[in-house]
Amino acid sequence: MKTIHKEKWLFIGSDRRLEICSKLFEGMGIPSAHFNSNAYSEELGQLIASFQPGHIVFPILEMQGNIPPELLATGTKLYVGVASEQWADIYQSSGYQVVRYLQEELFIWENAILTAEGFLREFYNGSNRCINGKHFYVTGFGKVGKMTAKAIQALGGKVTVVARSEAQLSEAVSLGYSIQSIQKDFSEEDTVLVNTIPAQWLFLQNHSPLRVYDLASAPGCLKPGSFAEYYTIHLGLPGKHFPDDAAQVLAEALLRME
Known part of the structure; x- marks a missing residue:
């Protein structure tokens, strides 16, 4: 043995x-x-x-x-x-x-905070624009969606939460966000959509001006047949942008689970 x-x-x-x-x-x-x-x-x-x-x-x-x-x-x-x-x-x-x-529950929340900060970095690097005064759709209102919406709002951005769940939409309203049905056609929107829904739910027509930052897991939110010129998928943002902080969060989680 x-x-x-x-x-x-x-x-x-x-x-x-x-x-x-x-x-x-x-x-x-x-x-x-x-x-x-x-x-x-x-x-x-x-x-x-x-x-x-x-x-x-x-x-x-x-x-x-x-x-x-x-x-x-x-x-x-x-x-x-x-x-x-x-x-x-x-x-x-x-x-x-x-x-x-x-x-692990606490790890999920701490990782969500790092993911939201990672999105901010991706947005700044990719757009060279500020967040204050801009409109953002945040799709999904789980932990990553909540932290992303909070980060955008704290910097002066306007947030509209898009979700299927009535409970999530009601919570979003109680926190001061606008809400929108997921059935909305986003193809003609000239704004930013931050996706946290791990499913292929979004269909875009060719030449859509919508900027999509996908934070959910592969294969992403686009339905087969979609054409999105301004679509990018961003996986593992905590490890990519904040490896030391992300490692500390992971180490603490592992020791709690030991």
Whole structure:
């Protein structure tokens, strides 16, 4: 039987947050290692066999391939980001505990704040315009939508919240935002739409002047057949713009889930 070292952490992935997390753990006196790849390999297997971690943090997105369960010591705890049930079941069916760190409640809120600030940076860099006095549609009013709307409003922007949920629309009104039905045709709008809805719901005609910043997960919000000259998708904004802050948020979440 392999010996498990519960205090040892292994971080896997090329996202800078994971590398920085490993260094943060080392700084706290927690034995840690980082493997800079998003795919399983024989080299990774050799590292696991020699290091024998008690905690393994997988890449933000689903890792290519799986670590053979027989390489893992009994009791190893696994932390995954975005991963299918089929991928995760290989470990769960072998008796390993799998925790989804992207679903930890406080982490979601803190990550949403960083995502909203990341959007501001993308907007400034992409438009060279200020936010004060401009009109923004924010579609979806979950955590990222709420934080994005709040950031825009704080800088003097006018926010219209677009959502399907009556509860979300009612909450938006109570917070002082204008609201709009998601059925609206946005094709002729010469303004900015910030999407946080993880579904293909938006159809745009060719040459639409609408600027779309998509913060939701791939494949984005555009319906098949849409033509959007000013559409951009922005994934992983916390890690892209604020890797040290994002790593600190992730490290704290992992320690809460330990």
